[in-house]
Amino acid sequence: MKRKSIYFSAAVFILVVLYWLKTFSYGPKSRLVPLIISSAGIFFSAVTLLTEFSPKIASRLEMHLFKTGDSFSNEPGNKESSRNLLFVAVWLLGFLGLTFVFGYFASIPVALLFFLRYFKKQSLITCILTTSVVFVFIYAMFTMLMGYPLFEGVFFGGILM
Amino acid sequence: MIEGMQAAFLLLFQHGNIIWILLGTFFGLIYGVLPGLGGVAALTLLLPFTFGMGTNSAIFLFAGVMGAVPFGGSISAILINTPGTPTNAATCLDGYPMTQRGEAGKALGISATSSALGAVVGIIILIILMPVLRFIVLLFGPPEFLMLILFGLASIIVASKGNMVKGLLSGAIGIMLSFVGASLITGMPRYAFETNYLWDGIKIIPLMIGLFAISEILTLASKGSESIVDLNVGKISTGSQVFKGVAAVFENLGVFFRGSAIGTLIGLIPGVGGAAANFISYSTALQVSKNPQEFGKGSVEGVIAAESANNAKDGGALIPTVAFGIPGSAEMAVLLGAFILHGLVPGPALLKDHVEIVWIIIIALVLSNLLAAVIGLFFARYLCKIALTPVYYIIPVVAVLCYVGVFVMHRSIFDVVVAVIFGFVGFGLRRHGYSVITLTIGFILGRLAEVSFHQSLMMGYNNYLIFFQRPLSLALFCFFVIILIFPIVRKFVSSNKVPAQKEIRQSGSE
Numbered sequence: 001m002k003r004k005s006i007y008f009s010a011a012v013f014i015l016v017v018l019y020w021l022k023t024f025s026y027g028p029k030s031r032l033v034p035l036i037i038s039s040a041g042i043f044f045s046a047v048t049l050l051t052e053f054s055p056k057i058a059s060r061l062e063m064h065l066f067k068t069g070d071s072f073s074n075e076p077g078n079k080e081s082s083r084n085l086l087f088v089a090v091w092l093l094g095f096l097g098l099t100f101v102f103g104y105f106a107s108i109p110v111a112l113l114f115f116l117r118y119f120k121k122q123s124l125i126t127c128i129l130t131t132s133v134v135f136v137f138i139y140a141m142f143t144m145l146m147g148y149p150l151f152e153g154v155f156f157g158g159i160l161m
Numbered sequence: 162m163i164e165g166m167q168a169a170f171l172l173l174f175q176h177g178n179i180i181w182i183l184l185g186t187f188f189g190l191i192y193g194v195l196p197g198l199g200g201v202a203a204l205t206l207l208l209p210f211t212f213g214m215g216t217n218s219a220i221f222l223f224a225g226v227m228g229a230v231p232f233g234g235s236i237s238a239i240l241i242n243t244p245g246t247p248t249n250a251a252t253c254l255d256g257y258p259m260t261q262r263g264e265a266g267k268a269l270g271i272s273a274t275s276s277a278l279g280a281v282v283g284i285i286i287l288i289i290l291m292p293v294l295r296f297i298v299l300l301f302g303p304p305e306f307l308m309l310i311l312f313g314l315a316s317i318i319v320a321s322k323g324n325m326v327k328g329l330l331s332g333a334i335g336i337m338l339s340f341v342g343a344s345l346i347t348g349m350p351r352y353a354f355e356t357n358y359l360w361d362g363i364k365i366i367p368l369m370i371g372l373f374a375i376s377e378i379l380t381l382a383s384k385g386s387e388s389i390v391d392l393n394v395g396k397i398s399t400g401s402q403v404f405k406g407v408a409a410v411f412e413n414l415g416v417f418f419r420g421s422a423i424g425t426l427i428g429l430i431p432g433v434g435g436a437a438a439n440f441i442s443y444s445t446a447l448q449v450s451k452n453p454q455e456f457g458k459g460s461v462e463g464v465i466a467a468e469s470a471n472n473a474k475d476g477g478a479l480i481p482t483v484a485f486g487i488p489g490s491a492e493m494a495v496l497l498g499a500f501i502l503h504g505l506v507p508g509p510a511l512l513k514d515h516v517e518i519v520w521i522i523i524i525a526l527v528l529s530n531l532l533a534a535v536i537g538l539f540f541a542r543y544l545c546k547i548a549l550t551p552v553y554y555i556i557p558v559v560a561v562l563c564y565v566g567v568f569v570m571h572r573s574i575f576d577v578v579v580a581v582i583f584g585f586v587g588f589g590l591r592r593h594g595y596s597v598i599t600l601t602i603g604f605i606l607g608r609l610a611e612v613s614f615h616q617s618l619m620m621g622y623n624n625y626l627i628f629f630q631r632p633l634s635l636a637l638f639c640f641f642v643i644i645l646i647f648p649i650v651r652k653f654v655s656s657n658k659v660p661a662q663k664e665i666r667q668s669g670s671e
Binding site for chain 1: 191195206326327329330333334336337340344346347349351352375378379382383384385551553554556557558560561562564565568569572574577578581584585589593594595607610611614615
């Protein structure tokens with residue numbers, strides 16, 4: 001019984017129940033199919049939550065009709081892996097926040113330089129060179145060749161759509 | 162018909178039209194490779210530029226783009242688990258695991274060959290069916306369409322592995338997410354929380370990029386590996402593997418022809434879309450394969466099924482587009498716009514008065530698919546090197562491409578926010594044993610199933626028997642039940658065989 005898995009399955013169960021409750025606020029035709037599917041979803045998520053508490057039930061539900069391979073398997077990592085994961089997760093969110101506020105032209109160089117410099121401690125020249133190549137490629141490909149204007153950021157008057 | 166073909170071939174060598182196909186192929190490949198873009202974006206961008214061009218040259222250019230985009234999308238799906246276009250999502254399932262075990266070259270070889278030949282098969286089916294097009298398209302009403310979708314949704318059960326309930330739950334969540342936005346039947350917004358953004362529903366590109374690419378970035382970081390390829394596999398993809406991939410398609414001709422036929426069939430039904438064709442073909446291959454245990458681990462059959470259907474669907478989608486003026490896919494809708502821009506009226510009159518235009522599209526589609534495959538095969542050995550690039554370069558570059566690619570399609574920064582949210586959701590699901598594959602299948606087919614369910618009921622005056630009263634619908638339903646029961650029966654038979662064999666061995670030794 002893994003505590004993190006229990007929390008995750010509980011969160012899924014709560015979200016599915018909220019979805020199911022929301023379904024009742026729509027007209028009969030609009031809610032028919034969502035109601036059927038979300039009811040099934042509640043059943044599946046309740047059973048899933050139950051299996052998180054009871055490994056015996058979980059092993060009974062290990063049905064392999066085809067024994068298909070799982071390309072997404074992910075073993076719990078060591079301390080180094082956890083640090084890497086935390087770094088990348090925070091970096092992705094920071095990159096998104098920076099793009100939202102200051103736009104792509106500011107966020108791409110800053111985010112790239114920061115990542116290369118602090119994730120694997122690359123030399124400053126490598127960082128600047130890689131950042132420049134990626135930035136020029138993005139600008140040439142998307143803005144110059146394809147003519148797509150990139151988001152300018154809310155700080156510089158970028159329009160939210 | 163023959164005169165139309167001759168006229169189209171003559172036009173191919175006039176006014177440098179072949180150059181337009183080359184340009185279209187190159188343009189289509191770039192648009193396919195870059196995440197988030199795709200055929201619609203490429204054609205929309207080119208549309209105003211073709212205003213001053215001759216009609217035939219413009220059609221050559223458009224068809225060139227349409228032929229190359231699907232293969233371009235498979236390159237990023239195979240190498241970095243990022244579907245270049247939504248129609249390449251199923252290619253990620255086995256193409257990327259092949260890259261991880263050092264067989265990127267083989268996967269690219271399979272993709273290039275099955276893409277090009279799949280398109281040719283789709284076109285041949287189109288040519289054969291041309292005289293009876295109207296009859297075939299009219300056979301497929303909403304009940305038949307629903308049965309086809311149910312067939313695709315059945316793959317959720319098949320693709321659920323490990324804890325089967327988690328697989329089914331993921332599929333249900335995918336279907337539930339597809340209902341977000343205004344109902345296509347009643348127009349009532351559902352689960353939109355009074356926001357304009359969610360009125361249109363969750364867009365497929367941010368969802369796919371999030372679930373596949375951004376969650377893969379997080380997975381790569383958490384694994385702490387040096388590169389995408391597991392360096393312990395002992396063999397790394399080389400140029401010779403590319404030709405092994407080409408040979409693999411010819412060794413699995415049954416899978417290839419089945420995928421192409423499914424792609425053409427799905428393509429000819431307006432509104433279904435290529436992503437559905439991909440997944441239905443993939444799930445069929447999985448259900449009837451002799452080696453289903455290989456699927457999801459880097460199955461050759463999985464890549465062939467997904468890619469052959471992906472390119473064959475264009476031949477199918479051309480049928481309703483030219484015969485009735487009903488676009489068979491989003492790309493075909495833009496092509497219809499191009500027809501009108503150049504003074505052509507799609508529909509029966511086009512087939513009668515301008516049959517050479519149909520042949521121009523056919524010739525250009527075949528040529529651009531073959532050209533894209535040749536370019537792909539030539540560059541495959543160099544592209545494989547991407548899989549050996551250290552992850553500390555891959556992560557930031559892929560993230561930048563995803564953020565920009567997701568934004569440019571609809572110019573909405575909220576699309577990027579949605580992609581990041583689904584990136585974290587996808588990572589969480591994968592980490593806790595839920596299936597991202599079944600969620601994606603549910604999302605793609607869920608809304609289509611709801612619409613055709615309601616349309617069928619409207620057709621039958623709310624009589625549920627409509628699904629069993631129409632011969633083709635009933636036949637498809639029976640086929641769906643057989644396919645659903647087949648693996649269970651096979652599993653039962655094989656589990657009975659093993660003890661029987663043991664008994665024979667024991668009695669033999671006695």
